[in-house]
Amino acid sequence: MEVEGKLHIVMVPWLAFGHMIPYLELAKCLARMGHRISFLSTPRNIDRLPTVPHDLRPRINLVKLTPPSIDGLPEDAQSTVDVPLDHLRFLEQLLDGLEGPLSSFLEGDPSPDWVIYDMGVYWAPRVAAKYGIPTVFFGPFSAMTLSIIGPPTVLMDPQPVTPEQLTVPPSWVPFPTNVAFPYYTAERLANYSKGRESGSGLTKGQRLGLTVQGSHVAAIRSCQEFEPEWIRLLGELYQKPVFPIGLLSPSIPEIDGKGHDPWVDYKWLDTQKHGSTVYVAFGSELQFSKEQVHELAVGLELSELPFFWAYRGDPSLLPLGFEERTKGRGFVRLGWAPQARLLAHTSIGCFFMHGGWGSSVEGLAFGKPLIMLPMIIDQGLIMRVMVGKKVGVEVPRNERDGSFTWEGVAKSLKLVMGEDEGGPIRSNAREMMKIFANKERDNQYIKDFVDYLIKHKVPDPSA
CATH class of the missing domain: 3.40.50.2000 (Glycogen Phosphorylase B;)
Incomplete structure (x- = not known):
């Protein structure tokens, strides 16, 4: 009844x-x-x-x-x-x-x-x-x-x-x-x-x-x-x-019913400075080519910024020696990652993602500026809106074929995390928490x- x-x-x-x-x-x-x-x-x-x-x-x-x-x-x-x-x-x-x-x-x-x-x-x-x-x-x-x-x-x-x-x-x-x-x-x-x-x-x-x-x-x-x-x-x-x-x-997820707290696998973030680290995640549906994975990885490496990469792709596509060269400054997590908990972490300073609506909501709910690499469906539309509202930037692209370079990746990361142009973008993203959270x-x-x-x-x- x-x-x-x-x-x-x-x-x-x-x-x-x-x-x-x-x-x-x-x-x-x-x-x-x-x-x-x-x-x-x-x-x-x-x-x-x-x-x-x-x-x-x-x-x-x-x-x-x-x-x-x-x-x-x-x-x-x-x-x-x-x-x-x-x-x-x-x-x-x-x-x-x-x-x-x-x-x-x-x-x-x-x-x-x-x-x-x-x-x-x-x-x-x-x-x-x-x-x-x-x-x-x-x-x-x-x-x-x-x-x-x-x-x-x-x-x-x-x-x-x-x-x-x-x-x-x-x-x-x-x-x-x-x-x-x-x-x-x-x-x-x-x-x-x-x-x-x-x-x-x-x-x-x-x-x-x-x-x-x-x-x-x-x-x-x-x-x-x-x-x-x-x-x-x-x-x-x-x-x-x-x-x-x-x-x-999003809400911060509970510890699962088996008593395991997935956060124990991410203590590396606790050692990073406040707002210093780039969180990188492109979801589970995008399938990057080997060339695209290389451009992303080299861009992260040469940006010289700390990063946490929730990588859902084929590990063999990563450049040879990438994890070893970035050890201590970068962390590559293979497979699923607790995104809301990661975005909520005080060391995370920005969110490098595909521009999808769900990820945009999550990032701005925690006040993180967006670095966007749209690939499919409506991601390009959302990117245009977020750039217009000055809460993020687009990685430079070839307008016809969508190709991008490691230089464009590194430049975008440094821009958002830097003091000059990045300061207002980060401030605008924090202000968006009043709406998104x-x-x-x-x-x-x-x-x-x-x-x-x-x-x-x-x-x-x-x-």
Whole structure:
């Protein structure tokens, strides 16, 4: 029996940890308010999620949906970290194969009050409609990114977009802006958006267009204090309520249930001076070439700055002798690293990263200026915004092919960590903590969102 005034919400994120983690953060926020969450994904993804705090476990049900076998996809490949970017079509097929399991889950009693679903889960609204359940599209993006990509009418247009079209602000943006895709990401995005290989017969744009179109409400990982004009525009483009639900900024993770504190592996940072060290992390999905890894490593080495590199790539790609030459000044951590704890450390002075929205939120929540090397999707857009707000810099690039050099890497590091130009950038990043680390304000955003969900849920006919 449901508690009066409390909701049962089903969540279906896209198969990427950059989406599953903010979905889980939202689930925890909702659970703290007393609502019940069913968080649905594949078995391997559920097993790899961060530990849910003990006090919230009774209200967060992690549900494993059995995926189909997909030709061309290894059996244990169930998220974007498991496949190269050119194999994402196989993950889309895997995701689409969860439509039946979701339908079976929604048949349960009592019926959920809302389904919150992610980009590409375009079939969730039609499944929920069978059971009379309203839906929310929650894109863990900035309002700027979703506005630039465009309304459903644009996304549904089968006419392919060109890279040149993506490198200028779109016509539906009514205010002056220089935010547009750099050519080196625009070309890849244009080719990606044309693809129909997932088996659905839809382009990537059409999948997203149907995702937005089918929802009753949209929610975004953002706030009025950071991008009010873009939030207002997105509501006009979507022609439906759009709720900013705050930035879901990270909390320092707890020690895991086995009693092991992962921080014991990072005591090296405690020996470094306050604000002296560059934290380097490009996530788990980017796959750098050997040449790119060499440019990054040599740039770090010749910057002569202390650095902590959370390296998720192939260790054999690192330059021969790199770790030995930088021993004592640099630390290379292979595999997973507790990013929030690292960014919170007083010795970390800046964050060298890809410019993704989730990483940008984490960095600015701890007041760290950003050194950005955008590679895919909306990273170039976010980089332009952050450079415009003077909280970070872009590593110099070849605008056509996106290539970069160790000289550009070292120069960018020295600029941000130096006293002259770097001082104001670091100061601006610390000032951004007032927005990105404001948990009280974020909780109010979520409360306003939940109030709407309670008011507009479908009444229980048996009540």
